[in-house]
Amino acid sequence: MTRLPAPLTLFCPSGSGTVRTYGAHVVSWAPTGFDPVLWVSSQAKDSAGEAIRGGVPICFPWFGPGRSGDLKPAHGFARITDWNLADRIRNYDDAAAATARFILTHEDIDRQLRGSFPHKFRAVYTVDFGAKLTMSLTVTNTDSTAFEFEEALHTYLSVGDSQRISIEGLDGARYFDKVAQQEEQQSGAVAISDETDRVYYSEGTVQVKDPAMARTITVAKEGSANTVVWNPWTEKSKAMDDFADDEWQSMVCVETANVLDNAVRLDAGESHTMTQILSVGRGA
Numbered sequence: 001m002t003r004l005p006a007p008l009t010l011f012c013p014s015g016s017g018t019v020r021t022y023g024a025h026v027v028s029w030a031p032t033g034f035d036p037v038l039w040v041s042s043q044a045k046d047s048a049g050e051a052i053r054g055g056v057p058i059c060f061p062w063f064g065p066g067r068s069g070d071l072k073p074a075h076g077f078a079r080i081t082d083w084n085l086a087d088r089i090r091n092y093d094d095a096a097a098a099t100a101r102f103i104l105t106h107e108d109i110d111r112q113l114r115g116s117f118p119h120k121f122r123a124v125y126t127v128d129f130g131a132k133l134t135m136s137l138t139v140t141n142t143d144s145t146a147f148e149f150e151e152a153l154h155t156y157l158s159v160g161d162s163q164r165i166s167i168e169g170l171d172g173a174r175y176f177d178k179v180a181q182q183e184e185q186q187s188g189a190v191a192i193s194d195e196t197d198r199v200y201y202s203e204g205t206v207q208v209k210d211p212a213m214a215r216t217i218t219v220a221k222e223g224s225a226n227t228v229v230w231n232p233w234t235e236k237s238k239a240m241d242d243f244a245d246d247e248w249q250s251m252v253c254v255e256t257a258n259v260l261d262n263a264v265r266l267d268a269g270e271s272h273t274m275t276q277i278l279s280v281g282r283g284a
């Protein structure tokens with residue numbers, strides 16, 4: 001197994017973080033004066049061909065096993081492929097953010113992996129590290145016919161105690177419960193009290209209130225019809241070889257996405273942008 005090169009570090013006065021060209025994967029981020037906001041497993045793998053358990057994997061061009069239910073690798077090829085670093089700007093003195101930009105096209109994808117998505121595309125991913133973490137994924141159809149894709153910024157948030165968090169902003173939203181395999185409607189805030197794997201139909205901002213860390217993480221977004229909430233709880237944690245048995249207590253995934261019925265359709269030449277903006281404040 002080839003070990004991954006060290007991630008790139010970006011920083012400015014208001015915040016800092018790290019990102020890998022492998023998967024254009026944001027590994028860490030914290031605004032200045034705050035604890036790390038993103039979670040990474042103590043058991044995360046660090047080799048080419050494997051997904052990284054933590055940070056912000058990019059799911060593209062399908063989510064999970066895709067809508068057909070049989071696509072591999074899980075969550076698409078973008079998170080296990082090297083992206084091209086387009087430019088990187090470091091500003092030490094007066095910049096509001098340090099920016100990294102990555103590009104991925106069909107030509108970068110291993111031939112075997114492309115089989116399920118034989119389309120020509122160009123994806124540009126821009127990440128601004130500062131007091132906020134802004135991640136923006138633009139996909140352009142560079143082919144001559146239309147195609148559809150799913151996408152998610154699979155964001156692992158670090159929390160003090162997942163059983164005590166309250167995820168607000170989804171009250172009243174319909175969701176597909178992937179554990180029960182049925183549609184439900186959210187009533188009140190989301191609490192983690194069992195295996196949780198839900199695709200919400202919601203374009204709104206979500207707040208993760210975390211009394212154990214006395215902070216609130218805000219997940220704002222644009223161009224996204226779904227929010228996925230995932231916590232593997234006890235048994236699934238034990239079944240994953242890149243996840244320690246008790247780590248479900250210190251994380252929750254809140255994912256900005258367009259999946260299932262909200263897959264994006266692009267005609268030839270069209271583009272679509274999905275943006276996620278994380279921020280953190282004191283108090284819960």
Ligand SMILES: O=P(O)(O)OC[C@H]1O[C@@H](O)[C@H](O)[C@@H](O)[C@@H]1O
Pocket residue numbers: 051064074075154178197198228230253255
């Ligand atoms: O183990 P993976 O492929 O990184 O996926 C983790 C989880 O990712 C979530 O987004 C999915 O909704 C879950 O179904 C899945 O188990």
